[in-house]
Amino acid sequence: MPDIDVPLVGGRFGRTSRRDLWWVQPLVVxxxxxxxxxxxxxxxFQGNHYRFGPYLSPFYSPELWGNPLTAWIGGRPGWYPSxxxxxxxxxxxxxxxxxxxxxxxxxGAYYKAFWADPPSCAVGEPPRSYRGERSFPLILxxxxxxxLYIALLFxxxxxxxxxxxxxxxxxxxxxxxxxxxxxxxxxxxxxxLGCHALRHRVGGVLDRLAGARLRKRTYDCVSxxxxxxxxWAWCSLLWVAFTDLYVRLCSMGVWHDWRxx
Ligand code: FES
Numbered sequence: 001m002p003d004i005d006v007p008l009v010g011g012r013f014g015r016t017s018r019r020d021l022w023w024v025q026p027l028v029v030x031x032x033x034x035x036x037x038x039x040x041x042x043x044x045f046q047g048n049h050y051r052f053g054p055y056l057s058p059f060y061s062p063e064l065w066g067n068p069l070t071a072w073i074g075g076r077p078g079w080y081p082s083x084x085x086x087x088x089x090x091x092x093x094x095x096x097x098x099x100x101x102x103x104x105x106x107x108g109a110y111y112k113a114f115w116a117d118p119p120s121c122a123v124g125e126p127p128r129s130y131r132g133e134r135s136f137p138l139i140l141x142x143x144x145x146x147x148l149y150i151a152l153l154f155x156x157x158x159x160x161x162x163x164x165x166x167x168x169x170x171x172x173x174x175x176x177x178x179x180x181x182x183x184x185x186x187x188x189x190x191x192x193l194g195c196h197a198l199r200h201r202v203g204g205v206l207d208r209l210a211g212a213r214l215r216k217r218t219y220d221c222v223s224x225x226x227x228x229x230x231x232w233a234w235c236s237l238l239w240v241a242f243t244d245l246y247v248r249l250c251s252m253g254v255w256h257d258w259r260x261x
Contacts, residue, residue, distance in 0.1 A: 013116070015124035022120040029113035032234070036241055040093065043244050047087030049251040050244070054165050055177040057244040058184055059089045062157050099151045100237070102144035104196045105229050145197040155192050158185040174260040177246060184243040187236035194225025194232055 016022070043059055050060040051070060060066070066088030068075040076086050100106055111117055118125040133141055158181075165181040166172055192198075203209050203219025210216070225232065249255040 013124050013126045014119060016120075016122055018120075018122055022123060026109075026113040026116070026119060029109045032238075033110060033113065036237055039241055040097075040244075043241075043248070044089035044093050045085055045087055046248075047085070047089070049248045050089070052177065052247050052251040052257065053175075054167050055175075055181060055247045055250070055257075056161050056164070057089075057247040058158055058161070058181075058188075058240050059093060059244045061092065061154075061161050063088045064091055095147065095150045096154060099144070099147040099192075100233075102141045102147060103233065104144070105233050107141060145201070148192070148195050148197045148201075151192045151195075155185065155189050158188060161185070168259075175257045176260070177250060177257045178260075180243050180246050184236075184239050187232065187239045190225055191229070191232035191236040193222060194227075194229045195222075196226060196229070198222055199226050 040059065043057075047066075050057040050063075051067070056063065063071045064073050065071050065075065065077050065080075071088065080086055112120060116126060117128075131138075133139060162178075162181040162185045165178040166174055168175070199219065199222045202222055203212070203215040206212060206215065209219060246255065250257045
């Protein structure tokens with residue numbers, strides 16, 4: 001890898017000696033993440049068009065409450081305030097959202113993109129004191145390891161949905177939507193199983209991996225995915241939104257789901 005000598009320049013916000021387009025990456029992160037949050041929030045509050053044939057939108061899975069015919073528990077729960085908009089996705093999305101929000105990779109990306117703190121490496125920061133992630137409120141990011149366990153359950157659930165996406169009225173088949181759901185769980189699985197917290201849990205916690213063969217293997221497998229964590233993060237983010245859009249537009253009759261066999 002070539003080395004680039006970038007002299008540090010202290011002082012004013014945004015001041016730097018860098019000659020490259022360092023601002024492009026944070027700007028792209030800002031636009032893509034903002035776009036995703038706007039779309040996901042809009043889709044979550046719709047409360048309809050999340051199922052088409054055997055396909056279920058990942059934003060609404062598992063459907064605990066919702067359509068009484070398809071939800072695991074039942075229709076709108078009695079304890080839910082009548083003045084609040086009801087949508088099954090509102091019970092689901094806080095968990096994957098919490099997992100992404102506290103992800104080690106995304107933290108680095110959105111600290112730069114949204115807070116410009118710092119805007120990029122070797123670029124002047126805003127004039128305020130950064131107290132790090134050891135003090136409130138950023139210390140709460142440590143909850144990531146617990147979100148991980150929930151995220152693993154979601155992967156199992158989405159794999160079940162992907163399997164169901166291949167069954168049409170009791171017959172095995174394949175539509176474009178089946179492939180969309182399958183790719184979705186593969187990408188989300190690659191992202192989740194490459195989590196740094198999982199890598200720590202399966203082997204990184206040990207001082208010596210030599211002698212713990214199974215853990216060493218597991219650690220190496222997770223490390224393979226961790227090395228490309230950023231790629232998995234973006235691909236899975238965009239695809240999960242596309243999967244919801246696909247199911248939604250098919251359900252609305254805007255798109256036609258092509259049956260491959
Ligand atoms: S570090 Fe990114 S998902 Fe855990």
